[in-house]
Every structure is written in C-alpha cells, then in structure tokens.
C-alpha cells in the first residue's frame with residue numbers, strides 16, 4: 001500500500017506510522033470543505049448578482065419556500081459524509097490505544113516548566129529524546145504538579161499528562177530527523193518554554209546511547225543542564241534579564257542578600273547546592289516558594305557542581 | 316416606578332398616538348429603574364458593547380505581543396501574556412458573547428416579533444441585567460487587582476495553584492450565570508404566554524425558535540456552571556478533594572463539569588445568532604425562509620444534541636475508546652442540522668429581491684465565516700484528526716470563526732437591522748457597508764493563518780513560539796488590527812447616527828414581521844393596537860406569480 005502523501009505540504013513531516021492515516025483523513029475533509037465552501041460562495045455570489053434589488057419595490061423572483069426532495073438531499077449528503085468521517089477517525093485512533101508488546105519503554109515526567117525524560121533502562125534523566133527509527137516506543141506520562149500534554153506534531157500524537165494518573169502514549173517513528181516535543185496543555189507561566197528536541201536516529205546511532213553524552217567542560221555541562229531542566233523558564237542569564245519569578249544568574253555567585261526571616265545569606269557553593277536540592281528551605285525575601293526540588297535522579301552531585309561552575313562564569 | 320404618566324401630561328409627538336419609549340419618561344433614574352424590555356435591551360447593548368471593547372483591547376494587545384517570537388523583544392512578560400489571553404477569553408465569553416444577543420437584541424426584538432407589550436416577567440428582566448452588571452464588575456475587579464491567568468476554562472489544578480484572583484473571577488462567572496438563567500426563563504415564559512392572537516408555534520418568526528432553543532439551554536445547562544465554580548471555590552478554600560490530585564481529587568472531573576456547561580454554552584451563543592441571520596436574510600431578500608419547519612426543528616435538534624457531546628474536549632485526556640466513539644459520533648451529528656440551516660439560508664436568498672444593505676452585508680459575512688467555522692468543526696470532531704489538532708491554533712481559529720466571526724457578527728447584523736427601530740435614526744449606510752467588508756477581511760487575515768499554524772502543530776496559549784511561525788503570527792496580528800479598525804469605525808458611525816443620523820422610515824427595510832408593524836421607535840407598550848398575527852413572512856406576490 002502506498003502511504004498517503006501530503007499534497008500541499010502544509011502539515012508537519014510524516015515521521016510516524018500514524019501520520020499518513022491522519023493526513024489522508026485531513027485532506028479528505030479539506031477537499032470536501034473547499035468544495036462546500038466554493039459551492040456556498042458561488043451560490044451566494046450568483047444570487048446577489050442575479051437578483052440584486054434594482055428598484056425599491058422589486059418583489060422576489062421565486063415563490064418556492066419548500067421542497068421536500070431538496071431538503072432530504074441536503075440533509076442526507078452531509079449526514080453520509082460526517083458519518084464516514086466519524087468512522088474513519090475512530091478507526092484511526094484505535095491502533096493508538098494499545099502499544100505493541102515489544103515497544104521500548106520510555107518515561108516522561110512533566111513539571112512546571114520542564115521535563116525529566118528517561119530512556120529505556122536509564123536511571124538518570126536526559127534533556128532530549130532519542131528514538132530508533134522503525135522501532136515502536138511507548139512513553140509513560142506522569143506529572144508532578146499540574147496538567148501538561150505530550151505533543152509531537154511530526155508523529156501526530158498527543159496525550160494529556162494528568163497529575164495523580166498514569167497515562168501513556170506510543171508511536172513508531174519512521175523518518176530520521178529532529179522534531180519537537182511540545183507541552184500542549186496550558187500549565188502556567190512558562191508553558192511555552194516546555195519544548196524539547198526529539199531525535200529519530202538509525203540503529204547504529206541509537207546503540208551509542210546518545211542521550212547519555214554530555215558536553216566536555218564542566219561549564220558547558222552546567223549550561224546544558226540549565227537549558228534542559230527548565231531553569232531558563234524562571235531564571236535569566238543577563239544583567240538585564242526580567243526576573244518576575246526567580247533571580248537572574250548573572251553575577252549571582254557570591255551575591256549577598258536577605259532571606260524571608262530577615263537573616264542574611266551569601267550565594268556560595270553550599271547555598272546554591274541547597275537551593276537546587278531543597279529550594280523551599282531558604283526563601284529569599286520577597287520571592288514566592290515556587291521552585292521545584294531536583295533530586296539525584298534528576299541532577300547528580302557532579303551535575304550540580306557543573307551548574308555552579310557555569311554560574312561562576314556569568315559575570 | 317415611572318412607567319405610567321397621566322395621558323394629558325404626555326406631549327403629543329407629530330404623527331404618533333403615543334410618545335415613543337425613549338421619550339416617554341426622562342432622566343437617569345427612569346432608565347436605571349425601567350421595566351421596559353426595550354430600555355433594558357438598550358442598557359444591555361451599551362454594557363455588552365463596553366465589555367466587547369475591553370475584550371477587544373486585550374485581544375489586540377496579545378496579538379501585538381506575538382509580533383515577535385520571543386522570549387526577547389516581546390511586549391509583555393509571559394505571565395502578563397497569560398493574563399491577557401485569559402482576560403480576553405473571560406470577558407468575551409462571559410461578559411460579552413453569552414449575554415450579548417439574548418440581553419440586547421432578543422430583549423428588544425422578541426416581544427415585538429411575537430406582538431407582546433413586554434416580556435412576561437419585567438422585574439426579573441431588570442434583575443438579570445443587574446446580575447450581569449455585578450458579575451462583570453467582579454470580573455473587572457479581578458482583572459484590576461490580581462489579574463487572572465487560568466485561561467477562561469479555569470482548568471484544575473493550575474487554577475488552584477495560581478496566585479491570581481481566581482475566587483473573585485469565579486464568583487463573577489457564577490453571578491453572570493444566574494443572569495443568563497433568568498433571561499432564558501423569562502423568554503420561555505414570554506413565548507409560551509404572550510404570543511399575539513393568531514400566532515401558533517409555527518407562525519413564530521425563526522428568531523423566536525432560536526431563542527427558545529437557546530433559552531432551554533440557558534435554563535438547563537447554566538446551573539452546572541454554577542456547581543462547577545462553587546466546587547472550585549470549595550476546593551480552593553476548604554480543600555474538599557474533588558479536583559485537586561494532591562487532595563485525592565480528579566482534575567479530569569473538573570473538565571467534565573466544565574464542558575457539560577461550556578459545550579452547550581457554545582450553542583447559547585450561536586443559536587440566537589442563527590436566529591438573527593434568519594430574520595435578516597428573509598427581510599432583506601423579501602423571501603419567506605426556505606424550509607421553515609426544518610429550520611425550526613434544526614434549532615431544537617442542535618440544542619438537544621449539544622448536551623451529549625461535551626467529551627469531545629477531552630479526546631486526549633485518556634478517555635476510553637468507547638467514550639471517545641460515543642462523543643465523536645454525537646458530535647458529528649451536530650453538523651447535520653447545522654448544514655440544514657446553511658442550505659436553507661442560501662435557498663432563501665436564491666431567487667429573492669436582494670438588497671445589499673448593511674445588515675445584509677453583515678449577514679453575508681456571517682454566512683461566509685460560519686461555513687468555515689462549521690466545516691472546521693468536523694475536523695475537530697473526527698478523532699484521529701483532533702488528536703493532532705487539539706490545543707493548537709486550529710482550535711483557536713475554529714472557535715473564533717464560530718464565536719467572533721459568526722456570533723459576534725450576527726449580533727452586529729442584528730444591531731444594524733433593528734437600529735432604526737431602536738432609535739428612529741439611521742446610521743451612515745456607506746460607512747456601515749465599508750465596516751462590514753473591513754471586518755470580514757480582518758477576520759480572514761487574522762484567522763486563516765491560525766488554521767494553517769495549528770495544522771502545523773503550533774500549540775495555543777503560548778507566550779513565545781518558534782521562528783517558523785513568525786510570518787503567520789505577523790499576518791494574524793495585522794488582521795487583528797484590521798478587525799480593530801473595522802469595529803472602531805462601526806462604533807463611530809453608530810454613535811454619530813444618534814446625534815446626526817437621518818430620521819429612519821417607519822419601516823426602514825420593508826419588513827413584514829410584527830416588529831415592523833409597531834410605531835418607530837415603539838411606544839412604551841410597543842403597539843398602538845393589539846396586533847393580530849397574520850401569515851408569517853408574507854411579502855406579497857412574487858414575479859413568478
């Protein structure tokens with residue numbers, strides 16, 4: 001069977017087994033819609049030109065106000081079309097409901113406003129996702145706080161992530177390339193920053209576990225974690241970055257200030273370490289206790305030290 | 316009360332047996348304590364238009380913010396952007412579009428259309444207005460004090476964690492809900508009890524049928540909104556554990572509650588709009604509505620089905636396949652009565668005597684945009700497609716086609732249609748035609764790019780976005796400014812007409828429904844003599860005969 005191709009190129013690349021089915025129905029509806037729209041526009045234009053009132057007392061041209069045959073036809077045709085669309089759409093989601101038994105198990109934990117992405121067998125989370133082409137993958141979805149949604153347009157899949165529940169999603173990537181994972185359910189301040197790169201790679205690349213690879217220097221690794229763990233959602237890196245939620249990291253190392261109990265603090269290594277592991281312990285005066293904690297499965301001791309090393313360079 | 320004045324004190328107005336309702340009493344108090352459905356309608360018209368302007372300013376600000384993809388170089392912080400789209404939605408939905416047509420147009424025209432001196436329960440009518448006002452004040456208070464950043468949907472648990480004014484805004488929505496219930500109830504009683512002699516159910520103009528259907532929805536569905544907001548408040552204050560997973564609650568339950576109201580609410584908005592279009596299309600084409608009975612029944616069918624489709628907002632929530640199947644099937648069924656309406660309007664225009672007046676141009680804009688809104692609704696009803704399109708700009712564009720492009724434009728078609736009846740003055744028709752065309756253009760430029768972005772996967776409610784969508788967003792922003800200009804022009808010439816507009820003819824459009832058989836503007840109790848309903852939509856002989 002030849003898979004459906006996107007004739008106008010207006011949809012994202014077809015990068016999973018679900019994409020062609022979705023696109024076929026999408027275009028079926030698009031042609032039906034364009035046809036109906038053109039028909040209605042044509043009829044309206046024709047009427048307005050042909051029967052435009054030229055004299056103030058011009059009566060209507062037609063006295064037909066009812067036609068059972070016509071009414072049956074224009075009820076039945078849309079009825080048939082929409083029932084076909086319903087059945088087609090339902091058939092389309094059935095395979096999405098149950099993952100094949102051999103699907104590789106991933107886990108995505110969403111929180112405001114970032115992801116912990118666990119690859120099969122990994123105990124440490126990664127910042128981006130890697131899938132092997134043509135191999136089914138299943139992602140278990142959990143949330144630490146509010147609603148989020150796991151959405152990869154190139155795969156045509158989306159599933160809400162509901163706190164307190166365990167949802168899952170599966171797909172089989174078919175096209176090597178880089179795509180985007182979005183959070184599609186509004187989750188507050190930095191909702192729009194919850195996007196990550198999704199890599200579909202060949203078997204040879206996949207076995208090298210690219211998700212475990214990290215930049216060479218501690219400072220570069222620190223910056224990488226800053227980007228991946230969603231720190232950038234609340235913290236800037238420039239002197240003039242806006243800071244409605246958290247402080248900018250520019251010049252933060254060694255900074256002094258006051259905590260909510262009016263005691264003084266200095267942002268040294270121990271303080272920053274604690275602020276990452278147990279952010280609720282000490283709250284800077286005037287700030288809300290909103291930062292999520294990062295434990296060792298998210299950031300190892302080494303990772304935290306890398307972040308501190310990188311922070312020292314921001315001045 | 317100042318509704319009666321002794322006959323000898325009434326100044327005689329030339330050519331009238333009684334002074335019109337605008338002049339029968341004078342002064343601020345005579346307006347704010349009025350029980351006259353027409354004056355209450357005008358107060359609503361004034362109020363909802365203000366709400367529309369506020370909501371519209373929010374819309375233009377958020378579109379301006381999206382000119383650049385961010386995070387650098389944008390007008391607002393993401394938090395402020397989130398507040399803007401929330402307040403835009405909350406004002407437009409609760410303070411403008413739900414009360415707009417029932418409160419203003421139906422209040423003014425419904426009793427006239429059925430030949431009644433007023434609504435059945437005038438005091439309840441005034442109470443509805445003040446409830447709306449109080450609720451809207453609460454919403455504005457929330458906006459000014461702490462803002463609101465939950466989206467107009469208030470989804471839990473974010474709405475429980477948000478630091479913004481969720482409680483006062485929720486109370487505002489709760490109060491506006493009661494206003495809506497009272498209005499619906501009032502119209503139902505009015506239609507049952509006060510139709511003119513000789514007017515059976517199937518001699519009612521179709522606007523009345525549409526209002527009947529939407530009133531049933533208002534009375535039956537709105538209490539669920541009240542329950543939802545009340546539970547949200549209890550959860551907020553007492554942590555009773557219904558919606559908050561941290562307290563053992565279920566956030567998806569909130570969505571079920573919310574959409575059990577808010578899907579029918581879509582038809583509370585659009586059905587009255589469809590009713591206006593029926594009247595406008597018929598009057599300005601001099602043709603009785605084609606397939607009257609089918610049109611009337613399709614309103615009822617839409618109202619009934621609309622109760623059973625709320626789950627289509629939750630296809631991606633982890634619903635069972637069975638639930639998805641049922642909701643999807645019922646949702647596509649709505650397309651059938653909707654298509655019937657569309658064809659009936661087209662067939663009404665076909666072979667008519669078509670005057671391209673301002674109301675007719677607005678109605679044609681409605682027909683064009685509603686076609687888009689209806690067809691894109693089928694995309695979203697289809698399961699496989701909705702999984703991809705859910706929570707993207709495609710959805711945003713779809714419901715703006717139905718609400719802004721259809722309901723709001725139908726509302727303005729109604730305003731232009733009954734304006735001469737309301738005030739006895741005519742606006743500048745040339746400017747009105749230009750505004751209608753500008754608004755239609757603005758709509759297309761704003762929302763067609765959004766359909767495109769959405770199908771490419773651009774999620775909604777995003778303060779920042781990826782570079783690939785810059786062009787679409789900029790086009791959309793330009794469109795929003797065109798829309799803003801169109802509406803500003805409209806408000807301008809309408810206000811101008813009150814001062815300097817020419818005097819309206821007694822029957823400006825040659826309408827044949829009862830609303831055109833009372834004096835212009837109407838008397839305090841509308842008609843000079845008790846009207847008797849004759850044949851409906853009787854435009855006299857046609858060319859063919």
Ligand SMILES: [Cu+2]
Nearest residue numbers: 148183187194
């Ligand atoms: Cu999110």
Ligand SMILES: [Cu+2]
Nearest residue numbers: 578625627628
């Ligand atoms: Cu709905």
